[in-house]
Amino acid sequence: MKSVVILISGRGSNMQAILEAGLPVAAVISNNPAAEGLMFAQTRGIPTQVIDHRTFPDRKAFDAALAKTIDTYQPDLVVLAGFMRILSEAFVDHYQGRLVNIHPSLLPAFSGLDTHTRALQEGVKIHGCTVHFVTSQLDHGPIIIQAAIPVLTDDTPATLAARVLTQEHRIYPQAVRWFLQGQLTLVENRVEIKTTSDSQEVLYSPGIEP
Ligand code: GRF
Numbered sequence: 053m054k055s056v057v058i059l060i061s062g063r064g065s066n067m068q069a070i071l072e073a074g075l076p077v078a079a080v081i082s083n084n085p086a087a088e089g090l091m092f093a094q095t096r097g098i099p100t101q102v103i104d105h106r107t108f109p110d111r112k113a114f115d116a117a118l119a120k121t122i123d124t125y126q127p128d129l130v131v132l133a134g135f136m137r138i139l140s141e142a143f144v145d146h147y148q149g150r151l152v153n154i155h156p157s158l159l160p161a162f163s164g165l166d167t168h169t170r171a172l173q174e175g176v177k178i179h180g181c182t183v184h185f186v187t188s189q190l191d192h193g194p195i196i197i198q199a200a201i202p203v204l205t206d207d208t209p210a211t212l213a214a215r216v217l218t219q220e221h222r223i224y225p226q227a228v229r230w231f232l233q234g235q236l237t238l239v240e241n242r243v244e245i246k247t248t249s250d251s252q253e254v255l256y257s258p259g260i261e262p
Contacts, residue, residue, distance in 0.1 A: 064089015073225035163191030
């Protein structure tokens with residue numbers, strides 16, 4: 053059976069959404085021993101591993117250990133879900149075409165950190181989240197699915213983050229499901245999705261629903 057390995061660093065709510073969607077998760081790995089998400093995975097009977105980056109001399113050594121552990125599970129897909137480490141080119145190359153990430157903005161806008169604060173500062177009227185394949189350029193890989201929400205006049209970074217997060221939990225399981233069902237094809241730098249009549253759209257635009 054096909055499976056995924058999920059990498060987390062903290063809360064793990066996207067990991068939780070993927071587990072609750074019934075997707076086949078072989079293991080959850082964290083670089084942070086205190087990641088809250090580890091506990092949830094354990095309560096679901098999912099194997100967990102901690103590979104603490106602070107115990108390695110450099111990024112190369114950490115990434116090599118991480119890849120070695122991931123590969124023991126032979127996953128079809130590696131899912132970054134709030135994994136707060138920049139990955140080396142060697143790591144990204146090793147998982148080319150089978151490494152995905154979720155980013156809390158409508159890429160290519162607002163790559164990097166503090167996306168909700170920056171969206172409010174820029175006065176954008178639409179914000180959202182993106183699931184994309186990972187390439188060595190941070191937050192720039194081919195886009196699989198996005199969800200867009202309106203920015204409200206009284207939004208704060210926290211209220212905006214909460215509404216975006218709700219959408220993250222919808223689109224990430226969808227993207228993983230598409231991948232595992234063989235519905236995603238990379239054509240140059242774009243993702244083509246083989247849709248079936250009952251498949252969902254690649255853009256969610258849920259209006260002002262919470
Ligand atoms: C999410 O907002 C995700 O988009 C970003 O980090 C956050 C992780 O949240 N990459 P969680 O750990 O999945 O709750």
